[in-house]
Amino acid sequence: MNIFTLPDLGEGLTEAEIVEWRVAVGDTVEVDQVVVEVETAKAIVDVPCPYAGRVAALHGAPGQRRPVGQPLVTIEPLAGEPTEHAAYREEERAGSAGGSGNVLVGYGTGHGGSGRRRRRVAPKADVRTAPGSAPRVISPLVRRMAREHGIDVATLHGSGPGGIVRRADIESALASAGTAPAADEVVTPLTGVRRAVAEKLSRSRREIPEVTIWVDVDATGLLDTRAAINGARPDRPVSLLALLARICVNGLQRYPELNSRVDTERGAIVRSGRINLGIAAQTERGLVVPVIPDAQRLTTYDLAAALAETTAQARAGTLPPARLTGGTFTVNNYGVFGVDGSTPIINYPEAALLGIGRIVDKPWVVDGQLAVRKVVQLSLTFDHRVCDGRTAGGFLRHIADCVEQPALLIANV
Numbered sequence: 001m002n003i004f005t006l007p008d009l010g011e012g013l014t015e016a017e018i019v020e021w022r023v024a025v026g027d028t029v030e031v032d033q034v035v036v037e038v039e040t041a042k043a044i045v046d047v048p049c050p051y052a053g054r055v056a057a058l059h060g061a062p063g064q065r066r067p068v069g070q071p072l073v074t075i076e077p078l079a080g081e082p083t084e085h086a087a088y089r090e091e092e093r094a095g096s097a098g099g100s101g102n103v104l105v106g107y108g109t110g111h112g113g114s115g116r117r118r119r120r121v122a123p124k125a126d127v128r129t130a131p132g133s134a135p136r137v138i139s140p141l142v143r144r145m146a147r148e149h150g151i152d153v154a155t156l157h158g159s160g161p162g163g164i165v166r167r168a169d170i171e172s173a174l175a176s177a178g179t180a181p182a183a184d185e186v187v188t189p190l191t192g193v194r195r196a197v198a199e200k201l202s203r204s205r206r207e208i209p210e211v212t213i214w215v216d217v218d219a220t221g222l223l224d225t226r227a228a229i230n231g232a233r234p235d236r237p238v239s240l241l242a243l244l245a246r247i248c249v250n251g252l253q254r255y256p257e258l259n260s261r262v263d264t265e266r267g268a269i270v271r272s273g274r275i276n277l278g279i280a281a282q283t284e285r286g287l288v289v290p291v292i293p294d295a296q297r298l299t300t301y302d303l304a305a306a307l308a309e310t311t312a313q314a315r316a317g318t319l320p321p322a323r324l325t326g327g328t329f330t331v332n333n334y335g336v337f338g339v340d341g342s343t344p345i346i347n348y349p350e351a352a353l354l355g356i357g358r359i360v361d362k363p364w365v366v367d368g369q370l371a372v373r374k375v376v377q378l379s380l381t382f383d384h385r386v387c388d389g390r391t392a393g394g395f396l397r398h399i400a401d402c403v404e405q406p407a408l409l410i411a412n413v
Contacts, residue, residue, distance in 0.1 A: 002051040002075045006066045009040055009321055015067045016040045017192060018060050020143065027055045028078070035073050038066075039192045043324060044285070044317045051075040063147035145170050148187075193286045204348035207264075212343040213392060214379035217400045218366075219359055223374055225406040233301070241279075241333050241356075242304035247402040247409055248331055248354055249275055249295050249303075255395040257387040258352040259328050269386050278327030278347055279307060280334075281314045289347055290314040291327040335359065341377040351386040354399065355379035376403070 006016060016038035023035045035049040057074040060066050142165060146153050151173050158165040190198050204210075222243060229238050252259045252275050260271045277295040281288055290310045295303060313319045330347040335358035344355050357377040364373035380396045402409045 001056060002053065002077065003071050004035075004049050004051055004073045004075060006038075006068050006070055006072050007047065008068050009038075009045060013040050013068070013321060015065050016045070017065045018062050019044060020062055021058055022046075023055050023058075023073075025055050025058060029053065029055060029075065040321055043193075043288075043319055043321050045321070047072070049073055049075065051077075053077040062143065142167050142170060144191075148191075149174055193288060197287055200348050201345050204346050208262075208346050208348065209384045210346055210381050211384050211389070211392070212379055212381045213389070213396055214341055214355075214377055215396055215400050216362075216375055216377050217403045218364055218373045219376045219403050220374045222403050222406055223359070229300075236301050236305070238300060238304040239307065240359075241331070242300065242307050243406075244333075244354075244356060244399075244403070245277060245279070245292075245295065245307065245331055246300045246303055247399055248329070249277065250402065250409060251395050251398045252329055253296065254398060255387075255391055257391050258382060258395055260351045260386045261328070261349040262351065262383060262385050272328040274328065276326050276328045278330035278350070279311060280330060280332040280347075281311050283315045283317070285317060288314050288319075288324055289327060289330055290319055290323050291325065293326065329353070332356065335376065341379055343379065344381050346381055346383060351383040352392075352395075353381045355381065378403070 009016060017040075019037040019039050021036050023029055023033075029035060029049055029052060031050060031052045032048045034046045035055075036047050038045055038047055051073075053075040055073060056076040059071040059073065066072065143153075145151075145167065146165075149170070151170055153165050156165050156169050156173060157163070159169055160166045188194075222240070226238060226240055226243055256271055259275055260269050262268075263270050274294050275296040277292045278289040279292065281290060290313070292298070292303070292306045292310055295306075298306060310319070310323070313323075327347060327350060329350055330353045332342075332344050332353055333356045334342050334344070335356050338358055340357040340360070342355055342357075344353050346353050355378065357379075359374050359376045361372050362375040364371055364375060366373065378396065378400060380392055380399075382392045
């Protein structure tokens, strides 16, 4: 028997919650086939199995947390079949020698193993358990709702097509059991990403003496610049957020104190030589901050492409956990929600965050004359331990000047 344990998913993650089994006891699986979907504090991850054979046992139920290194699936080898992915043997050896043991790295590379093409199996029409079968639950909302209220979907008769369990079926079961929430009460347990965000924000507010400063800025020139750039290369569109990120990177190069963190254990301020730019993104799973590493090395076009790809993957839940950590500075565009400004909480353990409000028409004085201009409010929340108001104000003023006069950015690149 081969026992596949929960792999090291990277970035210090020590456990994961089982979301959905993609196989059942008795199923035959191939090397590198996805067998389970798990949720970490960073992302939802499809976990492929490095063994081939027949599923002899599933260790854990949906909603249960499993520590890294604990059994997930027991696989019974089949006669005459390659039973193990070569990459997994290499990772196990690396792990035993002090490596990461991350079995998600190296899969499907074509080195060793059975030589079969990598295949991400589609969810089956139903998920069988031993013994018996359970109706298929498609909606993550329904699945989570069932877990939170202790409802075993195997006991329900789904009202959807093919026996699919719907939210109404969960609510009906709760009503029958007399455990439905009160009409004026909605209980949402803090799990997964929301729990991680809550813990990080609480720690940030608890440990960081933060200060927020802000300024109103005439963004008319920046909008004109974006129109000119996109007119010249319509095949490589550049968003306004990408231009602001480009300006922000330049500002951090001029004021590197803000690209730092406080290491309380060492009693020191640690300044990063890399600008790993975090972009706050709202997703169905909550607020996440995907990171664009080494943003200082990217051109404006490359940065725009990286932003578009990264935020799309974040919303789709396909970013690996490593892309959700390691940021050194965060940009938060809350203007997309139709608000002018905010006093955001710093993304711990970073030292600063730039907030961007909505762009609206406002009366503005230009060369002594009143005009209607496109105005945006920019805010900077910073850790007062890493710098004083002079440095923070200088950074924000530089950002504002480049927004109002984009030519200044060229002069400073």
